[in-house]
Amino acid sequence: MQEQATVLIVDDHRAVREELAFALDYDGWQVREAADGPTGLEMARDPGVDLVLLDVKLPGMDGLEVLQQLKEARPELPVVMISGHGDLETAVLAVRRGAYDFLQKPFSNDRVLLSLRNALHTRRLARENETLREAITAEQQLLGTSQAIEQVRQTIQKVAPTEVAVLITGDNGTGKELVARQLHLQSKRREGPFLAVNCAAIPADLAESELFGHEKGAFTGADQARAGAFEQADGGTLFLDEIGDMPLAMQAKLLRVLQEGVVQRLGGQGGTEVSVRVLAATNQDLEAMVRDKTFREDLYYRLHVVRIHLPPLRERADDIAGLADHFLAAACKRNGLGRRSLHKSAYDWLRAQPWPGNVRQLKNVLEGAAVLADDPVLEADDLAATATPQAAPVADGKTDWFAFQRLEDFRAATEKEFLRRKLIEFGGNIKRTAENIELQRSNLYKKLDRYGLK
Secondary structure, three states: OOOOOEEEEEOOOHHHHHHHHHHHHHOOOEEEEEOOHHHHHHHHOOOOOOEEEEEOOOOOOOHHHHHHHHHHHOOOOOEEEEEOOOOHHHHHHHHHOOOOEEEEOOOOHHHHHHHHHHHHHHHHHHHHHHHHHHHHHHHOOOOOOOHHHHHHHHHHHHHOOOOOOEEEEEOOOOOHHHHHHHHHHOOOOOOOOEEEEEHHHOOHHHHHHHHHOEOOOOOOOOOOOEOOHHHHOOOOEEEEEOHHHOOHHHHHHHHHHHHHOEEOOEOOOOOEEOOOEEEEEEOOOHHHHHHOOOOOHHHHHHHOOEEEEEOOHHHOHHHHHHHHHHHHHHHHHHOOOOOOEEOHHHHHHHHHOOOOOHHHHHHHHHHHHHHHOOOOEEOHHHHHHHOOOOOOOEEOOEEOHHHOOOHHHHHHHHHHHHHHHHHHHOOOOHHHHHHHOOOOHHHHHHHHHHHOOO
């Protein structure tokens, strides 16, 4: 039996309506009927109608005209056209105007049922895809209310509809790929593919094959032809992450593709035209790399038409509470947990951390705490238990400054120690300390809160 749905039959012949209604009712459909175009058009506006069976020849208003108005009012509604005078020209016109199928009388009930089932299945898939797209889009939103993030949003809105190259910079974990996806979703290419490639993760000897593809037999192990990233992203956006790690030889080949819009597979003859918008990202200083001759100057200027810089989380203290609430709620939903919330002590602890891993680290801490906490209200200790320790390593009772694994950890620890000693030097006087280290008092207060220095 057909899963219950409602179909509207629009036909001026009562016998045809009754025969179709009997077959559809037996198959489990809810049936509504209309004998002319205007009535059918009005009834079809009801969101409870899932599909329409529409005759081409109708009194008062032609079925093709009804179809056109239906598609303007409810573009997602599947319409199956039926006609006793069907010809190829009418069928083509009906499909061009948005009909799902065209059936010529006399037709079997089985043929009608099959067409309606397929139309309903297609509509449900479209709904599911749209729901999934909305969920993915919501997950990929840039979160935060700070001035820095608002500036990023405004820049994205300006450059996304264009074809200009964008270089996205920022520390690891700040959300560079998120910005790239927003640029794609707000662009004219949003219906095309979005492909992300981490240049640092590709072995140097496979870089050309990964980006440009290869033909069968191009190298040992190439047992079949394969399209590269540029061909796969044709009509959409290609995001080259960690572009600073691309070998110099590949940089020259990438530049040629960007200039010509043509890729040639490894081992292939001739080239293939591609239409791809390339976005690049890095956490390195490409200008310094250009001076050191480790990054091509011409490629740098090709990629850097507009720059979007993402500040580290430690410079977005105002965003931490909102981000934490969002990540906690998402973690609970994703892991099937009950509702969790954060205690004031948890917010204080979050604002006091240096967050060398930035937004990615914050997200992981909240997810770990949500899973492990016994109480629905998470306190500072719950978060600290899942966070990677950021305290300065100690050896023989002394701080071992060179035991840090990450530069950001080292910077945060030394800045905290520097501020601590300056506060002691000036007896805790904030004004004198700020003047001595040439820092605005408001910024000093933020840093003291971040590092838990009272």
